[in-house]
Amino acid sequence: MSPVGRPHAPLRVNRRKSYVSFSRAEPSPRYRELLSMYQTVHDEGLPGQNISADRAFSGGSLKRQMPLIRGLIRATGAKSILDYGAGKGGAYKARDFKLKGQLVSSVQDYWGVDQIVCYDPGYTPFSSLPEGQFDGVICVDVLEHLPEQDLPWVLEEQFRYARKFVFGNIASYPADKVLPNGENAHCTIQPLEWWRDAIMAARAAAGSHADYLFTVETKEPRQILGIKLKRASVFRNISSRADWSRQS
Secondary structure, X not given: OOOOOOOOOOOOOOOOOOOOOOOOOOOOHHHHHHHHHHHHHHHHOEHHHOEOHHHOOOOHHHHHHHHHHHHHHHHHOOOEEEEEOOOOOHHHHOOOEEEOOEEEOOHHHHHOOOEEEEEOOOOHHHOOOOOOOEEEEEEEOOHHHOOHHHHHHHHXXXXXXXXXXXXXXXXXXXXXXXXXXXXXXXXXXXXXXXXXXXXXXXXXXXXXXXXXXXXXXXXXXXXXXXEEOOOEEEEEEEEOOHHHOOOO
16 A cells, blocks of 8 residues: 655654545545555566566565464464455465465465455556455554555444454554655554554444454564674564463
8 A cells, every 4th residue: 555754754743633534435635646656566566666567566575474374364263364465366376385384375375365455556456445354454564555544444444344353564664665745654653552553443433243363563673692693583462362472
């Protein structure tokens, strides 16, 4: 999906900002602008960054979240999954690959589900809105690409699609990718508390009883013996269930 925040602009956090109410029927002008840009990137890639069209938002980042998602599927007995913001869904095309030392024949086989549906408005083959509900809704590395003012209706929509659980992975740091207009691909960079409030509000607005787990990823410096090392990923969880809320 989409972005903002200049490549090296200082991080600005505003927890009190309020917006005109936008919706699926009437998204913000910024959402429309970014959606058009993402459609172009899916078709043409990012030549200035040596990223071809087939590699642009390919959906490959799902792989590292697969074991966690399988745990949620097993905990809830889910049999159908909606990947909301799937990109090109590249992970679902893979066959006979290694994951944590295990040979996996396919994502669907690894998860043990009957149905996986991909949705991404920026990629034409997956751009049609899904119909009905799904046991689980997953959203990997997507929400930070959306304008802040559109997140309420997007999160609410995800909860409306879900019968049993919603899972999301959110990056809370600038992206490596820069969009054709020079803006950073991560347009909403907010702290854990902000995301917790947004998620709880969306679930309540949807009238949903689905459980949820969202992991918020930050990049934090590591030191050993006073020597600064490369910034490492730290994951902190937001969940409706205590047994899902342990930090990873």
